[in-house]
Amino acid sequence: MRILFLAVLRAHTGNAVTATRIRDHLDAVGHTCILKDALDFESSSTLASLIDTEKFEAALALHLYRGGRLLQGQRIPFGIIFGGTDINEYIKHGEKKQMMGTVLEEARFAVAFTESMKEMALTKWVDPVFTSEVKARVKRTAGVQLMGEMPREDLHAIVKNCFAVVNSSISEGMSAAILEAMDLEVPVLARNIPGNRAVVKHEETGLLFSHPQEFVQLAKRLVNDPALEKKIVTKGKEYVRLCHSWKSERDTYQNLMRKLQ
Incomplete structure (x- = not known):
């Protein structure tokens, strides 16, 4: 190049x-x-x-x-x-x-x-200003803890010990956090926006919510339905393997770079 x-x-x-x-x-x-x-x-x-x-x-x-x-x-x-x-x-x-x-x-x-x-x-x-507002809101919210940056290995260890990963973004391209959770066999609850819908199929590879009340309903359902949890985890892992393979991505980028030469 x-x-x-x-x-x-x-x-x-x-x-x-x-x-x-x-x-x-x-x-x-x-x-x-x-x-x-x-x-x-x-x-x-x-x-x-x-x-x-x-x-x-x-x-x-x-x-x-x-x-x-x-x-x-x-x-x-x-x-x-x-x-x-x-x-x-x-x-x-x-x-x-x-x-x-x-x-x-x-x-x-x-x-x-x-x-x-x-x-x-x-x-x-x-x-x-926005950062300080977020930190202040977190301090006032019971059960929420703000975590700073950490090595990937530590992050993955924390995720694997969680019941689910929530993506509440209002704008996404392709959420790496969602794909990592699927690969780690952790259920995903994600806001129903185009970027998330591109990787999460509702009730197949994860659960999609459009408002807080729906999130609460789906979270309770996931907690009380082991069969749904198992289905989401299995299909999420398979989706990542088929569509977001590390080897396929590597090969694709290597081939694309050859076109720039």
Whole structure:
């Protein structure tokens, strides 16, 4: 894959050394990674011409503000790497902070070199007002516990010890949590929205609810009907095996990547 890598490349600086090291990592696995100095481009339109001419397929930027802002609206997917200046300086300026937040929304992924940098980014951009509201609501709700991020192995161990997994999202593409629960043989109760209906067949691979009262009714039914629970668990496991096989997914992506070469 031809990858455009934007960074500030002043000679003998930490940025230049870091960018070169990352480029070498990408080149080592067969990609063609081209380093360009972000300061050479006056605007996104100038960069767009280079992308078209050089036929870049993806991009990476070191620094949200210096490099990432140039990738906004481009026709290729991109990821960003936080720079110290982003977190320590630019975040203090309202316009620059807003710009960096917009870049984060469009980026496919973001990389932070340290935990403190990651925590600062989460605090400044994950929507702190909404987060505080959720935490306050959880504290007032009996029987509900808010869990933070955890390793996958620990999460799976917790899920396997639960009676059911509930997905109450109002918008989903394809819920990995639902598929993981099915694979772990744990019943699923999910909100009846298009994304969930795509993977949950009501009373076959899970239970779908449209409002709180229906959720309560279905949850009670599941608790009191071992035959229904067994049916859902069995069919859910089979559905994941047939339609979401890890091996099939791996083979599919490998084949798709060949089309980009």
